[in-house]
Amino acid sequence: MNKTLKITLASMLLATGYTQAEETETTLNAYAAGYTAGFTCSAVFNANKSMAQVREHELSGIYSLIAERVKGMTPEVDKENNWVRVPYDEGRRERISVWRSKLGCVDLPVGATVDDAKFLADPFRGDKAANKDSGAPWGKRAEVNATSDNAQLESVLKQAFTKKYGSGSRTSAVLIVTPDEIIAERYLEGFSPETAQRTWSVAKSIGASVIGAAIQQNKIELDAPAGISNWAHPLDPRGHITLENLLHMASGLDSNNAGNRTDRVYMGGGLVSDTATETALEVAPGSRWKYANNDTMLALRALHERFDTTEEYLKFPYKALLEKVGMQHTFVETDWRGDFILSSQVWTTSRDLARLGVLHLQEGQWQGEQILPKGWLDYISMPAPAQPPEDAPGYGAQWWLYNERFPELPDDTIAARGNRGQFLVVIPSKNLVVVRRGYDIAGEQGFNEHDFVRDVLKAL
Structure with a gap:
């Protein structure tokens, strides 16, 4: 096949849409920077972790799509102004995550700057973070990290912090309770009842x-249509999706092969309102179970509206x-x-x-x-x-x-x-x-x- 024919065939494939959907290098770098910014922000401001702990826990053993890219990224943490910035693409671009009281961290979209954080809704501005956990409602509480008097239970608890229950297991906490009693409470070193x-x-x-x-x-009904505004046209069959369909993971919506792949929202700075609401039906609502992050996000979007x-x-x-x-x-x-x-x-x-x-x-x-x-x-x-x-x-x-x-x-x-x-x-x-x-x-x-x-x- 000569060079001209190869170019022609490639152009035809592009024109007819037969290329495989795949993220660009710039998008993957943006995802990795967003992941690094978001997890660093949440771990530092929600959980009071050090950067060494963030690297050890949040940024290791992670999603293969971005794992290697994350290793080369250096977050800048501003504890006075409650944000984290991560440069990428040799410093030409950056991703930013901003902390708000009670609401935790929010990833700004690609192209946003620290100055844009002033446009975020912040209904809890000025609220102080909680300090020590009260221990309520439990009237009886086993001492944290104390040895159990039950030898068989003690053995199970110790094994939970080994590889006994999985070769890739890295346990940070185990808690066993009734409504009245904390029976056992164990944490990895450096963790406590206040570690989120x-x-x-x-x-x-x-x-x-x-x-x-x-x-x-009485703010929403289970068996009523979800009422998402994007689906309001009378010809739109998605208008028949009920809140219950969404709770059952049975919306019938297209969520790709893996319904847990929502990278654009989770680390790309994308919105629920312009990603989850845009997918088309594959099958009739209620006729198929398929695990899909979007179904959960849509249930809460319905409540938002x-x-x-x-x-x-x-x-x-x-x-x-x-x-x-x-x-x-x-x-x-x-x-x-x-x-x-x-x-x-x-x-x-x-x-x-x-x-x-x-x-x-x-x-x-x-x-x-x-x-x-x-x-x-x-x-x-x-x-x-x-x-x-x-x-x-x-x-x-x-x-x-x-x-x-x-x-x-x-x-x-x-x-x-x-x-x-x-x-x-x-x-x-x-x-x-x-x-x-x-x-x-x-x-x-x-x-x-x-x-x-x-x-x-x-x-x-």
Whole structure:
């Protein structure tokens, strides 16, 4: 084939759209810089970590797409003005992440400067960060990192900080509680009850709880159309997608081969409102289960559109849920237009996650107030009409179900599960909550929460 023909064929392929979609080097560098800026910002300002800790935990063992690029990047941290800047492309460009009280860090879009941070909504400006964890609601608390009197449980807890439950396992915290007692609480050196970590997809179950609080306050309805403004045209079939479809991971929307690939929002400075809302239907809503970050983001976007102002919406999770149950070290992060990225970007402590678990054990009640609707635990624990493959846990409403598929655990076991080994496991029949946090290594066998919880139950 001569050179002219090769060029002609290449031009035809470009013209007809047969080239494979692939990120450019500039975009990949922007992603890596955004990841570095965002995680550094959140770890420093949400969790009070040193840069050495950030490098060890947040920036190692990570997503292969950007792992090597991140190694060569140097964040600039401005603790006085609460931002992190990361230059890339030999210093010609930069990515910036800005911290706000309670809301944590927000990644500015490519091309934005530090001066642009003044345009961010900041409804909690001036609020002071929480200090020591109060220990409430637990009247009885095992001493942090103390040896258990239960030899079998002690062995399980020690093994949780080894490779016993996964070759790529790197455990940072384990917490076992009932509504009345902290049975055991262990942390990696340098961590404490006040150390927040990113939840990754455990955030989805937090997001479902925010939706539950909104339903309790009559702000949104499960079986009504989601009502996303982008889908308002009468010819648009997406207008038939209900909030429940979204909670069930059954929107029917195109979310590429891997529904957890939302890089543009997670580290590219993209918006929920111009990424998640733009995809087309592949199948009828409710007819297929497919794990998709966008479904969670869309459920919360639907709630956002029920509020008159973004500032009012930003306050809602805190006023309606988090502050009521004492989740004082939880940061629910947003994109730069004020949409919560509640599919992944929450930073919280092990105790705060356990408090959310206790709220569910108490059927959505806290100190006599009904925060979540009556029957909410039953609702999120009910298998959705369309289910994951048989070799995986079942799925309810943004919670995973360890039902009859897993005979070594009680059938009512539900779990919030996140990347790098984040787990919140709730077992109503045992009145028990188990939390495990970690920094598991991408590409290696992660922490096996099923086996760990099974062994905890045997020990108890």
